[in-house]
Amino acid sequence: xxxxxxxxxxxxxxxxxxxxxxxxxxxxxxxxxxxxxxxxxxxxxxxxxxxxxxxxxxxxxxxxxxxxxxxxxxxxxxxxxxxxxxxxxxxxxxxxxxxxxxxxxxxxxxxxxxxxxxxxxxxxxxxxxxxxxxxxxxxx
Amino acid sequence: xxxxxxxxxxxxxxxxxxxxxxxxxxxxxxxxxxxxxxxxxxxxxxxxxxxxxxxxxxxxxxxxxxxxxxxxxxxxxxxxxxxxxxxxxxxxxxxxxxxxxxxxxxxxxxxxxxxxxxxxxxxxxxxxxxxxxxxxxxxxxxxxxxxxxxxxxxxxxxxxxxxxxxxxxxxxxxxxxxxxxxxxxxxxxxxxxxxxxxxxxxxxxxxxxxxxxxxxxxxxxxxxxxxxxxxxxxxxxxxxxxxxxxxxxxxxxxxxx
Numbered sequence: 001x002x003x004x005x006x007x008x009x010x011x012x013x014x015x016x017x018x019x020x021x022x023x024x025x026x027x028x029x030x031x032x033x034x035x036x037x038x039x040x041x042x043x044x045x046x047x048x049x050x051x052x053x054x055x056x057x058x059x060x061x062x063x064x065x066x067x068x069x070x071x072x073x074x075x076x077x078x079x080x081x082x083x084x085x086x087x088x089x090x091x092x093x094x095x096x097x098x099x100x101x102x103x104x105x106x107x108x109x110x111x112x113x114x115x116x117x118x119x120x121x122x123x124x125x126x127x128x129x130x131x132x133x134x135x136x137x138x139x140x
Numbered sequence: 141x142x143x144x145x146x147x148x149x150x151x152x153x154x155x156x157x158x159x160x161x162x163x164x165x166x167x168x169x170x171x172x173x174x175x176x177x178x179x180x181x182x183x184x185x186x187x188x189x190x191x192x193x194x195x196x197x198x199x200x201x202x203x204x205x206x207x208x209x210x211x212x213x214x215x216x217x218x219x220x221x222x223x224x225x226x227x228x229x230x231x232x233x234x235x236x237x238x239x240x241x242x243x244x245x246x247x248x249x250x251x252x253x254x255x256x257x258x259x260x261x262x263x264x265x266x267x268x269x270x271x272x273x274x275x276x277x278x279x280x281x282x283x284x285x286x287x288x289x290x291x292x293x294x295x296x297x298x299x300x301x302x303x304x305x306x307x308x309x310x311x312x313x314x315x316x317x318x319x320x321x322x323x324x325x326x327x328x329x330x331x332x333x334x335x336x337x338x339x340x341x342x343x344x345x346x347x348x349x350x351x352x353x354x355x356x357x358x359x360x361x362x363x364x365x366x367x368x369x370x371x372x373x374x375x376x377x378x379x380x381x382x383x384x385x386x387x388x389x390x391x392x393x394x395x396x397x
Binding site for chain 2: 006007010033054055057060061062065068092097100101103104105107108110111112113114115116118119121122123125126129130132133
């Protein structure tokens, strides 16, 4: 099955954003999973030294994936901001996605969860390293 | 051994001693591990250094990446037991069959998360190696540097200082040799210490005028006292314990690169 039609079958909606628009805001609750269809988005985290961009996602990238774990979820762990011109994102039918996910065995789910939670921790670690580098002041 | 090893082989549990390597980066392997008890460090090696990526504890799973990554079945990281650790090892034949049949959309999400995760770990390795190099360089130039959080500026400022308990009329002379927002190095004459204690933990109030003509008053605690290159001088390393908002602002401006 080709990826395009597979994805569109799950797509509930499409949204467009202008450069700088906030698509997901860190700390808020949300249960949508998104895919970048056009343009690029930045993943940013709030830190002691200001807003840090820790990653840039291109066409085809998924974000908001933690919503897979259902509504009991904590707040969004990073912001996602439209980065490059007009950005078009697809919004997935989360309920269906969650149903698919929950049809998996408990073991497989815990394996997938380990990967996704690992990404969240890596994001935090990368942000912390950038903060630490900034606190040490300029290089001579 | 079971007669039919492809059908859900028994879960094996293994014990590792503190310091043991459980997974080695670059090795082939698709087993998944669940920590029953203990703690492990996930790390990568770069330029001979171990770069820590994560610490995992009881209940956490590792080794999932080589299993989920269809393109690369080698271990992308090493995992070492940080204390005596007991793990459950999942042989993945059965999980693997289930994985082959999961909804393609879930697979797509996993693949995307995988590539973000690999990219983030590369970034962490890059940032850590860079910082380790800079730190090594700084320590070579200045052994105290790693203890400091802020940029320290080399200066030569005359100052007056007094023990926190003394009246403001009582003053000693010194020279500030470097200063940051959280500490300073003070050069004083050895004879200053005859009547006034300059021991670790002593607190002084220091007054100086910055090159930009701003008065600064601050309170600082002695961290260490060392012989200076000149026999009559001592070098006192101090941590700033109190500074008024105004003085802090002046100092902050002065320290801006």
